[in-house]
Amino acid sequence: MSGARSSSAISPATLQALTARFGSQLSTSPAVRRNHASVEGFHADLPPDAVLMARSTADVADAVTICAAGGAPVIAYGAGSSLEGHVLAVQGGLTVDLSEMNAVLEVNTQDMDARVQAGVTRKQLNAHLRDQGLFFPVDPGADATLGGMVSTGASGTTTIRYGGMRANVLGLTVVLPSGEVITTGGRVRKSSAGYDLTALFTGAEGTLGVVTEVQVRLHGIPEETAAAVCAFSTLKGAVDAVIYAVQYGVPMARMELLDALSMRAVNAYSRTAYAEEPTLFLEFHGSATGVKEQAETFAGIAKEHGGGAFDWSTAQEDRDRLWEARHKAYFAALALAPGKVSITTDVCVPVSRLAECIVETQADIEASGLVGPILGHVGDGNFHAILMIDPQDPGEIARGKAVAGRIVERALALGGTCTGEHGVGVGKKAYLLAEQGTAVPLMALIKQAIDPTGLMNPGKIFDAG
Numbered sequence: 001m002s003g004a005r006s007s008s009a010i011s012p013a014t015l016q017a018l019t020a021r022f023g024s025q026l027s028t029s030p031a032v033r034r035n036h037a038s039v040e041g042f043h044a045d046l047p048p049d050a051v052l053m054a055r056s057t058a059d060v061a062d063a064v065t066i067c068a069a070g071g072a073p074v075i076a077y078g079a080g081s082s083l084e085g086h087v088l089a090v091q092g093g094l095t096v097d098l099s100e101m102n103a104v105l106e107v108n109t110q111d112m113d114a115r116v117q118a119g120v121t122r123k124q125l126n127a128h129l130r131d132q133g134l135f136f137p138v139d140p141g142a143d144a145t146l147g148g149m150v151s152t153g154a155s156g157t158t159t160i161r162y163g164g165m166r167a168n169v170l171g172l173t174v175v176l177p178s179g180e181v182i183t184t185g186g187r188v189r190k191s192s193a194g195y196d197l198t199a200l201f202t203g204a205e206g207t208l209g210v211v212t213e214v215q216v217r218l219h220g221i222p223e224e225t226a227a228a229v230c231a232f233s234t235l236k237g238a239v240d241a242v243i244y245a246v247q248y249g250v251p252m253a254r255m256e257l258l259d260a261l262s263m264r265a266v267n268a269y270s271r272t273a274y275a276e277e278p279t280l281f282l283e284f285h286g287s288a289t290g291v292k293e294q295a296e297t298f299a300g301i302a303k304e305h306g307g308g309a310f311d312w313s314t315a316q317e318d319r320d321r322l323w324e325a326r327h328k329a330y331f332a333a334l335a336l337a338p339g340k341v342s343i344t345t346d347v348c349v350p351v352s353r354l355a356e357c358i359v360e361t362q363a364d365i366e367a368s369g370l371v372g373p374i375l376g377h378v379g380d381g382n383f384h385a386i387l388m389i390d391p392q393d394p395g396e397i398a399r400g401k402a403v404a405g406r407i408v409e410r411a412l413a414l415g416g417t418c419t420g421e422h423g424v425g426v427g428k429k430a431y432l433l434a435e436q437g438t439a440v441p442l443m444a445l446i447k448q449a450i451d452p453t454g455l456m457n458p459g460k461i462f463d464a465g
Contacts, residue, residue, distance in 0.1 A: 007092075008049040008092060009049055009072055009073055009089075009091055009092030009093045010049045010050055010067075010070065010072045010092070010093060010094060011070050011071070011072070013070060014066060014067065014069070014070030014071075014072050015028070015050065017066045017069075017070070018050065018052070018063065018066055018067075018094070021062055021063075021066065022052060022059070022063070025052055025054070025055070026050055026051070026052050026053075027050065027051050027052075027053075028049065028050045028051075030047075032051050033047040033048055033049070033051060033095075034047055036048055036051050036077055036080070036087070036089075036095045036097065037088065037089065042341055042342065042343045042344075042389070042391075042400075042427075043084070043085035043088060043425075043426060043427060044088075045088070046088040046089050046090055047089060048075060048089035048092060048093055048094060049072075049089070049092045049093060049094065050094050050095070051077075051094070051095045051097055052094060052095070052096050052097065053097050053099075054096050054097065054098055054100065054101055054212075055100050055101060056101065056212075057101075057173060057175065057181060057213065060096055060175045060210050060212050061175050061179050061180075061181050062179070063094065063096055064096075064175050064176075064177065064178075064179045064210065065178070065179030067093065067455065068178060068179055068455060071453065071455065072092075072093045072094055072455065073089070073091050073092060073093025073094070073455045073456075073457070073458050074093060074094050074096060074177075074210065074455055074456055074457070075087055075089050075094070075095045075096070075206065075457050076095075076096050076098060076118075076147070076148075076151065076206040076210045076211070076457065077096060077097045077098065077099075078098055078099065078118065078119065078144060078145030078147050078148030078151075079099065079121065079142065079143065079144050079145050079148055081142035081143075081144050081148070082148065082152060082422070082423065082425065083344050083346075083422045083425075084419070084422050084423050084424060084425025084426065085425040085426035085427055085460075086151070086152060086205050086206065086423060086425040086426075086457070086460060088425075088426060088459075090426065090458055090459030090460070091458045093458075096210060098117075098118045098119040098145065098147055098210075098212070099119045099145065101117035101118055101119040101212065102117060102119040102120050102121070102124065102145075103116070103117045103120070104116050104117075104120060104124075104125060104128045105117065107129065107132065107134075107218075108187065109132050109133075109134065112134060112217065112218040112219065112220070113170060113187050113215060113216065113217055113218055114136070114215070114216050114218055115213060115214070115215045115216075116146055116213065116214055116216065117212065117213055117214075118145060118146060118147025118148075118150075118210075118211050118212050118214060119145050119146075119147065120145065120146050120214075121143045121144065121145050121146070122136060122138065122139065122140075122143060122144065122146065122149070123143045125146065125216075129218065133220060133221050134218040134219065134220060135218065135219060135220075135221050136168070136216055136218055136219075137158045137161070137162035137163075137168065137219050138154060138155060138156060138158065138159075138162070138163075138164055138165055138168055139156040139157045139158050140154045140156035140157075140421065141156055141157065141326075141327045141330070146214045146216065147211045147212070147214060149165050150165055150169055150172065150201070150214055151201075151202075151203070151204065151205050151206050151211060151423075152165075152203065152205060152421070152422070152423040153165055153166060153202055153203030153421070153423065154421055155377070155380075155382070155420070155421045156377060156421065157254045157256055157283075157323075157326070157377055158254055158283075159377055159379075159382075159421075160246075160252055160253070160254070160255055160377070160380050161251065161252060161253040161254070161285065162219060162253075164421065165202055165203075166199060166202050167217075168216055168217045169185070169198060169202055169214060169215070169216060169217070170185050170187060170188075170189075170198070170216065170217055171183060171184055171185025171186045171187070171198055171214075171215035172184045172185060172197075172198055172201055172202075172211050172213065172214055172215070173211070173212050173213035173214075174201055174208075174209040174210065174211055174212070175209055175210045175212060176208075176209045176450065177208075177209060177450060177451040177452075177453070177455055177456050181212075182197075184197040184198040184200075185197070185198035185215060186215070187215060189217075200446070203423070204461075205423055205424065205425065205457060205460050205461055206456060206457040206460070207447060207451065207456050207457045207458075207460055207461055208446075208447065208450045208451060208456060209450070209451075209456060210456075222253075222285035222286055223286065223287050224284075224285070224286060224287060224288045224290070224291040224314060225253075225283065225284070225285055225291070225314065225319065226283065226284045226292075226294075226295055226312050226313060226314045226319075227254075227281070227282065227283050227284075227312065227313060227318060227319040227322045227323070228280075228281075228282040228283070228295060228298070228310060228311060229274065229279060229280070229281055229282070229311055229322060230279065230280050230282065230299075230302045230307045230309070230310045230311070231263075231275035231277040231278070231279045231307070231308045231309075232277060232278045232279065232280070232302070232305065232306050232307050232308070233277065233278075233306040233308070234278065234306055235259055235260075235278040235358060235359060235362060236355050236359050237278070237305040237306035238257055238278040238279070238280055238305070238306075238307075239257065239354050239355040239358055239359075239378060240305045240355055241280065241298075241301050241302050241304075241305040241307060242255050242257065242280065242354070242378045242379060243351055243352060243354060243355065244301050244304075244305065245297075245298055245301050245379075246379060247351075248297075248301065250294055250297055250301070251284075251285075251286070251294060252282065252283070252284065252294070252298070252379055253283040253284055253285040254281065254282060254283035254377075255280060255377070255378055255379030256281040256282070256375070256376070256377060256378070257278070257279070257280055257358075257374075257375060257376055257378040257383065258278070258279050258281065258326070258329060258373075258375045259278050259362065259373060259374040259375065260276050260277050261336075261371070261372075261373045261374075262329055262332070262373040262374065262375045263275065263276045263277065263278075263279050264276045264336075265332035265333050265335065265336050265373055266326075266328070266329055266332045268332065268335065268336075269331065269332030269335050270324070270325040270328055270332065272321075272325050274325075275308065277308075280302070280307075280378075281322055281323070281326050282298065282312075283319070283323075284298075284312075291314070295310075295312045298310075299312075329373075329375055330344070330386065333373045333375075333386040333388070334386075334388070336371055336373070336388065337371050337388040339390070340371075340388040340389055340391070341388075341389060341391050342387060342388055342389070343386075343387040343389060343400045343401065343404050344385070344386050344387070344422075345384065345385055345387070345404045345407055345408065345419075345422070345427075346376070346382060346383065346384045346385075346419055346420050346421060346422045347382070347383065347408055347410075347411035347417065347418060347419065347420060348380070348381045348382040348383075348411070348416050348417050348419070348420030348421075349381050349411050349414045349415065349416030349417075350381055351379075351380070351381045353381075353414040353415065353416070354378060354381050356414065357383075357410055357411060357414055357416070358374060358378075358383055360410060361383075361385060364403055364406055364407070364410075365387070368399045368400075368402070368403050370387050370388060370389065370396070370399060370400060371388040372385050372386060372388065372403070373385075373386050374386075377420075377421075380420070381420070382420035382421060385403075385404070385407055387400045387403055387404060388400075408428070409434075412431070412434060412435055418431035418432060418434070418435050419431075424460065424461045424462075425460055425461070426459055426460060429462055429463065432461065432462060433462065440462055443461070443462060444462060444464050447462075447464050448464065
């Protein structure tokens, strides 16, 4: 889908100033603009008026300064893998593409931290770290940039063991809406010095500034890693096994749920032969003895909740095959309904209410007549529904939006959140208000204080003013 605006948000004088400063790094080509307009999922494409390929913090600072003087919006762009329209140029303006800022600047092996430019991807960082016995654990599935992961407050498959971005970001370099450059946090693991500005910019979705460098916490590569797959006779049994394992204190590294429809999609797309039943993909980290104990403990829990054969392996090729199939589950779901697009939504609830929320959601999707696989990082109460709709069918669009809305409303009623990791973007602004209530005006005051002209990624999270 596409959207359109009648005029440019960048004045001729501002465009001239940007061109004079950046030359060939700046593009107004329709093709380049279009490539920075589309996002995964249902939201309409909204291209910027120009795109800057930034190469340094100084580039970003100069671009923001020029745009601030000319009243032009600025949208930060990483890999473009977000699902709630975070990088759409709602009001036009300049998209600052940070993907060429992809240097690993510093690795402190003894202190287990690193400093990277915002365009470094998680896979790139882990390839750089592999021979040092360290890794960066946050895995949202897509090979997202670290700057983008900061901006959306990303998490993913390993959150249950290592936490998400909020737990693994130590400090940031940020270009403010004025063009001023600040650093937040540092390399220490704790500090009581003033406001936690690192946390403020993490999850702000580019509405308060452009993140250009990230100081991250690293972890040691575990002595032993095992992956496992276990099918269950019912969806509730699979989720109950997760709940029990969490409450029992099994130190899982990954606990991923795929419903029967997701498993059918995965088999067709990745040419695997898994049982097409509700299934858990699991991973265990630790010593050889510890991993064996964890796997055996979970096998017992699974059996009590209707789990079938429990196959686990420490072989790298087996683990890679399993997680490659899981990471491609979104594209496998899209392949179930060629020609359709997805409304992909996520919610998170207290783990004790997870079975109730997922089972009711599955029944709701089935009653709607839509194709809608369910999968998620259920160890921390987070799951996703991928609702396939025909963009030319108003009735199907309406049903999809209605189901997505009820998923969020159900999660909020159970004490959950409208988004566990996708963020608010343009898609969930109304639900943020329903969830946070009187806290949203305070967020708006913070936005107004830092970005008084409202030029940083406008139209996202909430409507200011």
